[in-house]
Amino acid sequence: MHNNAGTIRAVALGCREIVPQVLIVDDGSRDADLRALMADTGIPVIRHEVNRGKGEALLTAARAVSERGGTTMIAIDGDGQHYPRDLCAFLPVIAEDPDAIVIGERDMSGPNVPGSSRFGRKFSDFWLRLETGMPIRDTQSGFRAYPVRHILALACAGRKYDFEVEVLARAAWAGLPIRNVPIDVWYPPAAERISSFRPFMDNLWLTHRHVLLVTRRFLPLPHRKLVTHPDQKKRGTALGFWFFIMAVRFTGLRGAYGLLFIVCSWYALFDSAIVQSALAYLKRRFPTHGPLRQRWNVYRLFIAQGRCLIDRYYLIHGGDQLRFHKRNFDQITPLLQCERGFLLLTAHVGNWQSAMVSLEGWKKTVHLLMRPDPHEMRTQKLGLHQHADRVRIINPAGYLGGVLDVMNALDAGDIVSVMGDRDYENSRKVAVGFMGGVAQFPCSGFVFAHAARRPIAVLFSAKTGPYDYDVQIAGIIASHPGETKAAFIRRGAQEYAALLENYLQHHPLQCFLFQDIWKSSATKSNA
Numbered sequence: 001m002h003n004n005a006g007t008i009r010a011v012a013l014g015c016r017e018i019v020p021q022v023l024i025v026d027d028g029s030r031d032a033d034l035r036a037l038m039a040d041t042g043i044p045v046i047r048h049e050v051n052r053g054k055g056e057a058l059l060t061a062a063r064a065v066s067e068r069g070g071t072t073m074i075a076i077d078g079d080g081q082h083y084p085r086d087l088c089a090f091l092p093v094i095a096e097d098p099d100a101i102v103i104g105e106r107d108m109s110g111p112n113v114p115g116s117s118r119f120g121r122k123f124s125d126f127w128l129r130l131e132t133g134m135p136i137r138d139t140q141s142g143f144r145a146y147p148v149r150h151i152l153a154l155a156c157a158g159r160k161y162d163f164e165v166e167v168l169a170r171a172a173w174a175g176l177p178i179r180n181v182p183i184d185v186w187y188p189p190a191a192e193r194i195s196s197f198r199p200f201m202d203n204l205w206l207t208h209r210h211v212l213l214v215t216r217r218f219l220p221l222p223h224r225k226l227v228t229h230p231d232q233k234k235r236g237t238a239l240g241f242w243f244f245i246m247a248v249r250f251t252g253l254r255g256a257y258g259l260l261f262i263v264c265s266w267y268a269l270f271d272s273a274i275v276q277s278a279l280a281y282l283k284r285r286f287p288t289h290g291p292l293r294q295r296w297n298v299y300r301l302f303i304a305q306g307r308c309l310i311d312r313y314y315l316i317h318g319g320d321q322l323r324f325h326k327r328n329f330d331q332i333t334p335l336l337q338c339e340r341g342f343l344l345l346t347a348h349v350g351n352w353q354s355a356m357v358s359l360e361g362w363k364k365t366v367h368l369l370m371r372p373d374p375h376e377m378r379t380q381k382l383g384l385h386q387h388a389d390r391v392r393i394i395n396p397a398g399y400l401g402g403v404l405d406v407m408n409a410l411d412a413g414d415i416v417s418v419m420g421d422r423d424y425e426n427s428r429k430v431a432v433g434f435m436g437g438v439a440q441f442p443c444s445g446f447v448f449a450h451a452a453r454r455p456i457a458v459l460f461s462a463k464t465g466p467y468d469y470d471v472q473i474a475g476i477i478a479s480h481p482g483e484t485k486a487a488f489i490r491r492g493a494q495e496y497a498a499l500l501e502n503y504l505q506h507h508p509l510q511c512f513l514f515q516d517i518w519k520s521s522a523t524k525s526n527a
Contacts, residue, residue: 002029002051002054003031004079004080005029009041011080012043013043014084014085019091023064024038024078025045026045026046027052053159054142054160055166056159056163058075058151059151059156065148071098071148072146073145074146075143075146076142081186082184083186086184089182090104090145097179099147099177100176100179101145101171102144102180102181103141103168103180104143105137105138105182105183107184108121108185110184110186111187117140121138121140127139127214130217132172139164143183147176150171150227151167153174154167154170154171157212166213169213173223174226174227175227176227222270244256244259248319253311253321254466257306260303264299264303267302268295278301279298280517280518281435282294282297285504300509304510305512308351308512311463322468322469323467323468325468327471327472327473328473329473331473331476332476339413340411341364341413341414342456343445343456344366345420345445345457345459346418348511348512349421349460349500349503349507349510349511350462350463350470365414367414368393369402369417370393370419394409396444407448407451410452420441420500429442433497434517434518441493441517446493447489449479450485455477456476458474458496460472460474462506470507
């Protein structure tokens, strides 16, 4: 705090009613001796003899909290703008996710809120979105919770008000979650307002910092990750998708494809995690290729997947140039004529989501057994939510793992689509031979098929040209009379693996597994 002698005592004592440990950092105040002012409270005061800036004050506080054994600090301005009672909103979020930065999102609908503050908030939010690709809200709020060890590990250069925007950008790049909680805010009338913010100089510093952050954002250099959460493993940001969407709209598919050569080069060179996950498949598909040629294969695989993602957006939003060539669809005619439904086993091959348009003539609802994507932006831009009339989601994390929903859909004559090559949970697997090794495949599709006594149709899709897809019913897998569940799972999974391996012989760069399914130690088997 700086020159808030009239309000700091009430703010500090109000905070101590909620949390036991309170610390004041006096950043060179000249209006009072804060140590004397707070002497009877027992609240410690750390003083900077000269004003060093808000960023330096926050770092001083973080170091002091760390030295005292603390893990999280909640920063609140000393000018009385924030209400200490709102600390209660932060505490459950900190307990749930101690790695997160938590921003107090101000309700600015009250009286005396200056128009410059509303504009500044929107302007700052825009810059942070450009810098991180994330819709971070109220980036100018000074009421925040910080995980101290992570904040001290970030290489923030700003030491004044620019620290508060820089720390959010670098935290986002480092993988730290950024969350919001609603808070109230009080603005005194203009004549009573005291602020250390210097409109010209501090805005100049902020603009300078934003320019540097935007420049760093677009440099093809990796960021050091401090935290990796499961829902952050998805690649792609709102800004990145926006560039591709604009390219599709103004240059067509080929123009959007052209952007992939730059983007995929970055991933192939610098994203070691996704490269290694791709090599798990590529080394088995191309066992004689050396390291350089395998890295070239990785790059080609990334290009192929990027084209499929662009095609998905293009198709969902009304594009009509893509052609889907169906093969062997006559195999499922008897299944379509049955009153009960059947299972559709797909794979991470080609553009399986867009291949769903090939099913429209079946006049049946397709239920996808899959977790909703935790990355909401991806779901909105590239998902299937716009086709809820014919494509629905069954969440396996729901009641009884979605079993009742699956059985009800089959009884109603609908189709249940299950991913057969991998899933995203440590669920039951079966070991089968695949591409010269023993791989772990999920059992769920075969368990459902045996329980419902319904057959499985295996569907694969691959991009074969600029506008062409091969969509093939590769086979039908059904249980034999008297066959036990365990025997059917083993046989069915092996048949599926053989069909997939054969398909990939013809379309080797359409396999987007990105997981080492041969690494048995990472999975559970029911063998």
